[in-house]
Amino acid sequence: MTHPDYSYKLNINPELARTVLKTFLRDEIRKVGIEHAVIGLSGGIDSALACYLVAQAIGAHNVYAVRLPYRTSSPDSLAHAQLVIDALGVHSETVEISEMVDPLIARTPGIDAKRQGNLMARARMMVLYDRSAQHRALVIGTSNKTELLLGYGTLFGDMASALNPLGDLYKTQVRQLSRALGVPQPIIDKPPSADLWSGQTDEGEMGLSYAEVDQLLYLLIDQRYSPDECVEAGFDRAYVDRVWRLVRTSHFKRRGPIIAKLSHRTVGIDFNYLRDWGY
Amino acid sequence: MKINLGLAQISPKLADVRANCELHLAFVERAAAQRIDLLVFPELSLTGYTVQDAMSEVAHRATPSDPLMSTMLEASRRLDLVVGFAEVDERSRYYTAGAYLSQGKIVHVHRKVYLPTYGLFDEGRYFDLGDSVRAFDTRFGRMAILICEDFWHASPPYLAWLDGADVLLLTSASPGRGLGMDERLDSSRFVETVNKSYAALFGSFVVHANRVGFEDGMNFWGGSTIFAPDGELVAQAPYFEEALAVAEIDLADIQRTRKRIPLLRDERPELTLRELKRIIGH
Numbered sequence: 001m002t003h004p005d006y007s008y009k010l011n012i013n014p015e016l017a018r019t020v021l022k023t024f025l026r027d028e029i030r031k032v033g034i035e036h037a038v039i040g041l042s043g044g045i046d047s048a049l050a051c052y053l054v055a056q057a058i059g060a061h062n063v064y065a066v067r068l069p070y071r072t073s074s075p076d077s078l079a080h081a082q083l084v085i086d087a088l089g090v091h092s093e094t095v096e097i098s099e100m101v102d103p104l105i106a107r108t109p110g111i112d113a114k115r116q117g118n119l120m121a122r123a124r125m126m127v128l129y130d131r132s133a134q135h136r137a138l139v140i141g142t143s144n145k146t147e148l149l150l151g152y153g154t155l156f157g158d159m160a161s162a163l164n165p166l167g168d169l170y171k172t173q174v175r176q177l178s179r180a181l182g183v184p185q186p187i188i189d190k191p192p193s194a195d196l197w198s199g200q201t202d203e204g205e206m207g208l209s210y211a212e213v214d215q216l217l218y219l220l221i222d223q224r225y226s227p228d229e230c231v232e233a234g235f236d237r238a239y240v241d242r243v244w245r246l247v248r249t250s251h252f253k254r255r256g257p258i259i260a261k262l263s264h265r266t267v268g269i270d271f272n273y274l275r276d277w278g279y
Numbered sequence: 280m281k282i283n284l285g286l287a288q289i290s291p292k293l294a295d296v297r298a299n300c301e302l303h304l305a306f307v308e309r310a311a312a313q314r315i316d317l318l319v320f321p322e323l324s325l326t327g328y329t330v331q332d333a334m335s336e337v338a339h340r341a342t343p344s345d346p347l348m349s350t351m352l353e354a355s356r357r358l359d360l361v362v363g364f365a366e367v368d369e370r371s372r373y374y375t376a377g378a379y380l381s382q383g384k385i386v387h388v389h390r391k392v393y394l395p396t397y398g399l400f401d402e403g404r405y406f407d408l409g410d411s412v413r414a415f416d417t418r419f420g421r422m423a424i425l426i427c428e429d430f431w432h433a434s435p436p437y438l439a440w441l442d443g444a445d446v447l448l449l450t451s452a453s454p455g456r457g458l459g460m461d462e463r464l465d466s467s468r469f470v471e472t473v474n475k476s477y478a479a480l481f482g483s484f485v486v487h488a489n490r491v492g493f494e495d496g497m498n499f500w501g502g503s504t505i506f507a508p509d510g511e512l513v514a515q516a517p518y519f520e521e522a523l524a525v526a527e528i529d530l531a532d533i534q535r536t537r538k539r540i541p542l543l544r545d546e547r548p549e550l551t552l553r554e555l556k557r558i559i560g561h
Contacts, residue, residue, distance in 0.1 A: 011460050020455065020464075020498055023519050027290075027493040163496070272331040274495040276293045 003234025006215040010172050014180030017173075018053070021165045025057035028163050029138055032279045036137035038064040040128050040158075041084055041092075042195060043077030046142040046166055048084045048187050049178045053165050054140050055088045056181075063090040064135050068124040070196075071098040076186075077195050083184040093131075097123040117196035121157025129160070138162035146171040146210060149217055150243070151250020152202065159253060170217065171210040208243070216243055280531070282419050285315035285358075286503040286524040288516045290492025293327035296337050300325060300350060303362065307354045309523055317359040317419060321450050321490035321503075322391075322426050323375060324363040325351075328452040329494045334405055338367035341378060341388045348378075348385070355380035359417065361424060361448050361488070365406075366390065372407045377424040377450050379417060387415035389424035393432050399454055399497065402428075414442035420530055427451035430473065440481040441548055445533050447477060449487040455500035467500050467518065479510030482536045482543060484528055491519055508536035 029037060037054045041047050055063050067081045078094070085092040100123045105111055111119075128139050141161025143153050145168055153159040166174060171192070178188050192202040192210065203209050216235055219225040220243070225233065230240045259268045287306040292298040303320065310318045322328070325347065326337040339347040341364075351362050359381040366376035366388065375391035390409025394402035412435045414423040423439030423446075430436050430449050439447060457465025470487070478485040484507060491501040503516040505526050514526035537543055 009459075012458050013460050013462055016462055016464065017458055019519055020458070024493055024496065024498060028496070031292075031493075273333060274293060274329050274331065276329075276493075276495050277331075277333060 002236065003215075006218065006233075007172065007211065009218055010170055010214055012169075012173050012176055014177050017169070017177050018056075018181065021053050022057040025054050025140075025163070025165055028276075029058060031276065032138070034136055034138055036062045036064065036135050037140050038066065038128055038131045038135060038137040039140040039142070040124050041065045041067050041081035042142075043067075043074075043080035043187070044190075044192060044195070045178050045183065045187050046144055046174055048080070048183045049174055049181065050140050050142045050165055051084050051088060051090065052178075052181045052183060055090055060089045061091075062137075063088070064131060064137055065090045065092045066128060066131060067092065067094040068097050068127055069094070070101060070120050071096075072197055073195050074193075074198065076190070080184070080187050080190075083187065087182075087184060095127050097127065100126070113197055117194065118154045118157060120196060121154035125157050125160045132162075140165070142166055144169055144171050144174050146214055146217060148254060149221060149250075150206065150208075150213070150246045151253050152206060153253065155253050170214040172214045213243060216240065217247075220244065220247070280419065281527055281529045282316040283314055283525060283527050284486060284505060284514075285310045285313070285318040286486070286488045286505070286514075286516055286522075287318055287320045287324070288489065288491055288501045288503045288520075288522045288524060289320065289324060290490060290499075290521055291321075291324055291327045293494055294330055294333040294337050295327070296325055296339075296347060299327070300347060303351065304354060306523060307357060307360070310525075311357045313523075313525055315358055315525060317361070317417075319361040319448055319450065319486055319488040320363055321488045322363045322377070322452040323365065324450075324490065326363075326365045327494065328490070328499070329497070330365055331401075331405060334365060334373055335367075338365040338373055340368070341366050341376060341385065343385065351378075352380055352383050352385065356383050359419070361450065363426070363450050363452075373405065374409055375402065375406050375426055376409075377426050377448075379415065379422070379424060379448070381417060386417060387413070387424065389413070389426065391426040391429055392435060393428040395428045395431075399456070400428075412438040412442070414439050414444035420445050422446040422448055424448045424450065427453060430477070436477050436481070440483060440543070441546070444483065445530070446484045446486060447481070449474065449485065450489075451487065452490045452499055455498040463502075463518075464500055467502055471502070471504060474504060475506050475510050475512070478506035478508060480542065482508040482533060482540060484508060484530075484533065491521055508533050 101119050132139050139161045141164030144166045147153050193200050227240045227244045231237050339345050363377050366374040378388045379386040392409045396403030414421050421443040423444035425435050455464045474485045474487050487504045489503050490499045502518045505513040507513050516522040516524035
């Protein structure tokens with residue numbers, strides 16, 4: 001790392017963050033006439049933190065946590081998810097997705113690990129949205145700001161949710177808030193992983209460290225530095241270019257499907273209402 | 280003269296005027312029970328903030344015969360009110376408006392003169408610009424209403440002060456943003472700092488009613504305040520929670536402060552005007 005340390009700019013007041021996010025969850029869930037939430041618990045830090053927040057916001061007895069292991073998932077993941085369930089006292093259920101995913105993999109010769117991972121993410125989404133209907137519960141998203149900006153998520157898979165309390169927190173901020181809220185230590189300490197295959201880590205797969213990329217994203221996105229200004233600030237040119245390209249080329253994942261305009265008034269273009277307007 | 284001021288820090292329901300009207304009447308009821316003289320509601324308190332294409336359904340005329348206005352006027356027989364609404368004029372132009380209502384009469388309507396249209400704001404797309412800043416007389420002295428972005432600019436509070444306003448009634452639907460190490464959001468810190476400064480610079484009471492609640496993930500931080508003419512904080516509502524904040528203020532504090540620091544007496548508007556004319560090339 002040749003640039004100055006900007007990590008202090010990512011420091012947050014956890015108590016203030018907790019207040020805003022709890023109020024957000026309570027307000028946006030209840031205003032649509034719903035009392036419950038459903039959340040997929042991977043055993044990782046993001047879903048653990050989101051589960052802590054939603055349990056504090058609407059009460060653990062109103063939260064349905066679902067563990068969704070695939071046969072190659074690490075046993076630690078199940079155990080870590082159980083730590084969260086036990087600590088909070090939320091409802092819990094475990095649904096094996098191997099039997100949903102494997103038949104499609106079996107009839108798809110040549111399907112690579114990434115495509116298999118996407119299938120798993122979408123199978124989990126199917127279960128969560130079914131449980132959403134079953135319990136009249138909204139699906140809580142767990143994608144953090146770093147993942148959203150880099151496009152490190154499966155469209156209509158783990159990126160699908162009704163509302164997401166973590167989407168404006170960088171990964172390093174998720175860690176800060178998790179520590180403050182008392183998320184179990186083994187979950188905080190382990191390397192982040194999508195757990196799609198054995199030994200996978202986010203940082204290994206992306207070839208980026210969260211501690212480093214969060215500082216660059218903070219300058220690019222929050223402070224509106226141009227890529228050139230980031231290089232002047234001390235970041236390596238190739239690194240800046242690569243990260244900025246990831247942000248741009250993943251933008252489609254952050255937007256809904258685009259619609260061809262024909263009429264005077266078109267959904268997604270000039271039919272302008274907030275989602276809250278509908279309730 | 281001492282008056283009881285109330286700040287109605289509510290969470291309006293987006294684009295549901297009927298529900299918000301009931302919420303207003305419930306707060307009027309609570310305020311009347313506490314012998315409040317003047318109750319101030321936030322910006323767009325009767326419509327919610329991000330009205331967008333629902334504008335034509337939620338906007339009302341600022342005339343006594345308008346059904347919404349007549350309901351609020353009826354309530355104003357019990358105590359003076361400042362309410363926020365989307366105003367439509369006779370030619371279908373829309374304004375972010377704040378009305379001072381007292382004893383069944385519309386005393387004053389202010390139309391927001393600065394419409395933020397940047398970042399998370401898109402007000403200029405939906406609203407027209409108000410074109411005047413005026414103080415007005417109430418039974419408690421001369422006051423002025425300014426709405427949110429109006430007081431992020433220094434000129435409207437300055438104009439209101441020179442026009443005789445001794446109490447600035449500031450209303451907003453201020454979206455919270457800027458999470459850092461501080462125990463307040465950047466937006467809260469900014470607004471509190473400028474409001475405290477206006478109070479001290481003008482030797483006036485500065486009353487700020489802000490809303491709470493969420494609209495599609497955007498939070499409104501509340502924390503409504505009253506600052507005294509010496510810049511001291513008199514009362515503050517909690518952050519992020521609905522509340523009715525109440526404080527008794529002594530309007531004589533204005534004269535006392537100005538005796539000590541005669542900034543108004545020594546202000547030179549003709550100098551300001553001369554230099555302004557030079558600066559803008561007139």
